[in-house]
Every structure is written in structure tokens, then in C-alpha cells.
Amino acid sequence: MTAHLRELYRTAYAADPAAVDDITVYEWFMDNTQHVFGILKEALPEREKSVLQAFLSPVPPYRLYPEEADHRWYRRLFQTADEMKKSYRFVHFAIKQAVDDYFAMQEALRTLSEAPAAVVWFDDVSGVVVLEGEEGEHVVKADVQAAVEALQVDFLIDMTALLGRVHQPDVFPQHASTDERRLLHSLPRQERVITVPEAATHALFQQAPKPMQQLAASIFTDPVDEELKQTIAVYLTCQMNASSAAKQLHVHRNTLQHRLERYQAATGVDLRSFAEASAAYMTIAAEHRDS
Template sequence: MSTNLAALFPSINLLTECPVNIKENVHIFHNEFNNTWMTVERKELTARDYALLTSLFKEIQPTLFSNDSISEKWIQFLLKSGPSPLKEDCDIRIIQLHLKTDDILKSDLNQAVQAYFNDAMQLIFISTHEAVLIEQKASYIHTFDDFSSFIVALESDFFLKVKIYIGKFHSTATLFSSHFIKEKEWFNKGLERNHAEQIYTMEKTFPINLIEQMSDEMKQVIRKEVLEPIEFDMELLQTVQLFFENGFNASVTAKKLHVHRNTLQYRLTKFQDITGISVRYFDGALVSYCASLIASEDEDKAHN
């Protein structure tokens, strides 16, 4: 595997001991199987590369952004089951931010969060590409649209490109780190498998996890009944996938595909004629959506 990784990432450095000094311009990963470490320059990793590596290896989190005591307490609480930094138990949720820009300035993101959320969110940097917003449950709960507008504001006003994962509320009195680590894992899978999304949730990443848990026998049934008849036509599969993800809204789906609505209708009809499955009904759409995810999974495996 190390030879393959070296071919993909020329800057990779394999180590038998964990490096003491963590540089700002590298990621450090721990291979727990053979107890070795590797460093890779951040500029060589795309979001997909990063998601893949973090799914295979444990990232050693740098503390260059977390030198203040409050940030360090939150990191200990979220990642290592440390005590809650809050004085009283309450319900909180974590909004994860994946930062696509290498030269992100902490002050810029702090300014953006303060301008948009005032004091409703606390920003904590975890690593050079990761930060979290901590939201306490209150009378007003920020919505999906709020976070969508926040992303637009980051891009237009601060030229920052981010993807986010909206977590669920849990009590700080519970084993909160286990909730966060699971959400972090789901976020990484979403980044790896569904690149087009900007906002991820449990609901959006659940189908990806469902496909991963599906038996090989069931996957083979879907390949035989859906994928083979359409000859793994990725254009058709992308069409039915977006039609499902956009709530069977033809206008929105056509807009996202950058095609005329008549073209969309033609593709959906063609898919039904070949497979006998109508994606206009939920049961047919669900099977077709699973087929599109299996095809993407097969394609990723073929390229790796």
C-alpha cells in the first residue's frame, strides 16, 4: 500500500515513530495496523483524498490553532471524552466545517461567524482543515437555510469555501464524544462519496452508510435488475439520483443537471422503459437511488 500511496502523493514520508513537531503545512496519519505514521503535504490532498485517508488511517490532530485553554478543553471533550467545558449540563450540537482553502486565516472565519451568528455559535479549530461550531439548544434553532446562507456569505464576503455537517443535539452529560466521533466519520464518508453536496446531515449520509452495510447478495440483485439492463449508464443514474434527492421536483432537478425539462423527462422515461421501474413512485425511486450509489461505489473501487 505504501508504494501506491507514494505514487499518488510524492511528498509522503513514512515514519516508524510519531513526529514530535507537527508542521502547519502537513497532515499526519497513523496506521494502527502496523503502528507507523505518515506525513503528507496539505496542498497535495483534495477533499476526496483527505476523506479517503481519514477513513483508512487515524489523523493526528495538530494543536496549532488550539493554543488557548478553552479551545483545548473543547477538543479534549469532543475527541477524548474529557469533561465538558460548560458549567452546566445542556443540549448542544456540533456543526462541522471542512475548510477547502489551504491558507485559511482563523481571524477571517472568526469574523464571519461573529457577523452571521453573533454569540449563538462558538468557533473551535481542530486542525488546519477542520473547525466546529458549537450551538447550545435555545428558543431559536438555526435551520438548514440559515447554514446555506452562511456558506454563501463565506464565499461572497470572505472568499472561503467550506462544506459543513449539521449534527444532532445531545446532552453534554452523555458520552458526547462518541456521538461526535460517529458524526465525524459520517461527514468524512459524505465528503468521499457525495462530492456535490455542501451541507451534510445524518439523513443525507444515511443512504451511503446503508449501502456499505448492504449484503453482497442484495447488491448483486440490484446490479442484475437495474445496472446491467441500463449498461451502467452513469448519465441515467445521475439523473434518477438527483430526481430522488430533490424530492421528485422536475424543475429543480433539470436546473441542477443543466438540461431542459423535456430532456429530464426523456431520461426518466428511458430509464423506466429499460428497467420497468418508475422513479416517480417512492419504492421505484428508492431502488433506483440505491442502484446509483452502488454504481458509484463500484466506480470508486475500480479507480482505487
Template sequence: MNKQDLITIYPTGFFSDVPSTDISQLSLPINQEWFILEKETLNPSEEQLLTTLFPNNLDTHHLDHHLWYHYLFQNKPLPHSEKSFRVIQLKLKKESTNAKDWLTHLSELFNQVEDFFFIDRQTAVLIEEKTHIILQKEELEGMLLTLESDFLIQATAYIGSFNEATHNFTSFFAEEELIFSTYYAEQQHVFSFQDIALDYLTKDKIQESTIMQSLKETLVLDDEIKRIIETLWLKQGNITSTSKELYIHRNTLQYRLDKFYERFGISLKDMKNLTLCYLLID
């Protein structure tokens, strides 16, 4: 039985990069993904047959003593606290037998970690308490690169926002979890909401806009110009920094920007035009 067979038989099911932590749902591993089904839509015989065909070998018993696991993923209460926390989500490029040691060493590099654990073989969370020392993105990137050389483990991390541990905290985390699962494959090592906010907040509007879709069809953006637009935007329009990042001569970059203007009448040296074109990149 393949993915299409499952969708055909169970149209209410859906695929996810991670297994569901909701006890009312059944998670079936298939081709590095998880097919999620509501258990109430299955009779006991179906559930038994599916779990036999798609055995889930993930051991979750180690999560029983993690209060933050129950709070974030099972809507269980957390002891009252007026402190602020943020969740750092981590995704390993591939499974590793050293993963738990790697995560333990990573946690020791923070000033104050409240909890940390893997929720599946490649996905982990680390809950950091807000103190006077707040690690920045560049510092976390350095930590991951250091541990990569020690453990031969590559990972992508999403830095969440600090929020008080109130009833709204799980709502914040639910959106951050969605963001991470949507964007982690496109990122290098570490990213935060600021890095993907423009795309995240405008994606649906761009799809709905007749003007933007027409502009997208008009502008022929090949892979080369897409790289230029993306890098130039990330470098805030700085041509020298962009040319260094792309390993091309500054004059060559200037020439390509001029040719783009001649062809489409849009100057990528103007930040408003550059941002507009950046939004059109798939």
C-alpha cells in the same frame, strides 16, 4: 517510504483524513493523509525515527485552553451543564492563512457559540448552544457563501444534532465525526444526517444482499442515468424541478425515463422504485 511500505511494515496502522487526537496514537503526515499508529506497538527508537521521517508540523498548543477540545477528543470531563449543544464540523477545501479569522467571523454569525477551534489546518469544529434561534441548513449555506467571497475560502459543513452535554454526548459526536469524514468529499456546502441517512444506514445491508447485488448487475446505470436518478430523488420525484436542475427539457427527461422503463421494467416515476435505484448508485 510510501503508503504501501508503511502498511507492509505496520499492518495494524491505518490512514485517516485527519490526525488522531488520542495521545496514545502517533499521527504521521503523508500525501495529504495521516498514518495512525498505536504508540504501544513501537519502541522508542522506532517512534523517534518515524517522527523524523514524517515530521508533524501541526501546532496543537493553541488547543490547551479549549475545554471542549479535551472533552470531545481526549475524553476529559466537562463542567456539568443541563444545556443542549450541537457540533458543526467544517472542512476547508484547501489550507489558508486566513482560516482562523474566517472561523472567528463565522462564529459571530451564530446566536450562541460555546467554543470553536481548528483541530488541524483544514478541519474545525464549532459548538453551538441550543437557543430559541436555530439556524437551518440554507442559512448556514448562505453564511459560508458570504464568507467565501470575503475570505476566498471554500468549506463543507456538517450540522450535528442537538444533545444534552452528558456522558453520551461524546458517543454521538464520535459517530458524527465518522459520518463527516466519510461523506464530506461528496457534499457541496452543508449537509446533515438527514441528507446521508439512507445511504449510511443501508450501505452494509446492500453489500450483504444477494438480491440487491444481482439487481445492481442487471441494471446498467451509466453516468447520465445516475445523475437523473440522484437528482430526481433529491427533488422528490418532481420532473419539472429535475429537468431545471439538469438543464434538460422536461420532454427530454420524460423520454429518458420512459426508455429506462422499457428496458428494465422499472418506473422511476414511482418513488419506491426511484428510491430502490437511488440506493444502487455508488
């Protein structure tokens, strides 16, 4: 059938997504041999398009993988996992709106590591970057934060990400991906990037009975205004580094210190206590996430 379509559409037929300048001007299909090909939209009447969709699998742009590593990891995550010899690590990402150029986005996502990374999309607004071997082991949260900030500027998108754990080759990729992907939804509103341990902590707080969450709110958030909540959230996110927090809040260190004192006076919470600081952060994060 593919050979017949190639003959029928001639110059409007594209045998390889990676060989065209603009994938968005084509309708893409997959035949029963898993071969992906495209036909120019302007050369494909609606009736013919409907016929092809009835016999072939339509392929959305975000599933057009130009690299073999992308194909390999797509199979591992959605079909059958092969034998792996390297450790691996996922960086899950989500964007609030679809992008116009998925190829450009994929290439930008690969820069999360020195070696080219695989990119697999779950749908048009979420996916995973796969880092293999030592490349994945050496990536830290700050690396992902820098990449997310750059991507948001370059593609004008609102993006969040979760840095997964390092998995050994004997860990089934589908299970590891599914478990971590759930945690991305626990990301607090004021953060763009979160790690698995951080996300798990937030998830545990969400599972607390409602009366306990309300009690926590009455202690840590209800007595103060939004400005103080935001200040405390940033301060704790910055590991209680006053200089970093003041810079992020665009205020003088003295102003920050005054706000911290106001918070303690209003709530009685001593942020020098690890337990109290952790509880304050969890409560504020949960409130921001639910608002």
C-alpha cells in the same frame, strides 16, 4: 520560562493570538499552564526554535482560539467535559485543502447561527461548529447549504458538512461528536451537506454485502449512462421536484421529463415508488462515492 522569553524576544513576542494582525508570521507555543504565546518567525533561528519545541508544545494556527467558547468546547471534546445546561448541536465540516487565514475562516463559520457559535478544529482540514440552545434547534439543512456555498466562494475551498442531531446536556460531547463525525465520510459525491439520518442511511447501504451491492447496481445503474445517473441523483435530491431539478441541471423541464422516461424504460424502475426511488438513490450515491 514565559517571562524570560518575553524579555528575550521583546517586540517579537506575542502574548495573545487575537492581538496580532497575522498569526502566520509567528511560531506559536503552549507552556505547562496552557498559556499560548508566539514569537516572530524572522526573529527565531532554527536552532532556537528546535530548543523551544523540545520544552514547549508547538501550537498550529488552527488551534489558536480567540474566543472563550472555543476554548470551552475544545476542552469538552478533547479533555474533560464540564457540566452543561444547554442542548447543543454539531455541524461537522471538512475541506480538501488548508486555508491561509484560520481566524477569518472561524469567524465566517460562526455565522451559521444568529448567536456566535463556537468553532473547534480537529486538524487543519476538518472541525466542528457548535450551536447551543435554541440556536442549534432551529438550524435546518438549507441554512448549512447556504453557508457552505458562501464559504466555498469566499475562501476558494472544496467543503462538505454534516448537520448533526440536537443533543441534550446529559449526552457526553466526545461520544456524540465521534459518532457523528464518522458519518461525514458517507457523504455522496454529488452532495455538499448531509444530515445524520441521511448519512446513516448511506452508511447502512455501504455495510451491505458486496453481492447485494452488485445486484443493486445491475438494476439501478448499470443499464444507463452517466448523464442519466446524474439526472436521477439530482431529481431525487430535489425531493422529486421537477422544477428544482431542471434548474439545478440547467435543462428544460421537458428535457428532464424525457430523461426520467428513458431511465424507467432502461431499468424498469418506477421512481414514483418510495422504495424503488430510495434504492435507486442509494445505489447511484454509492457508485459516485466509490468512483
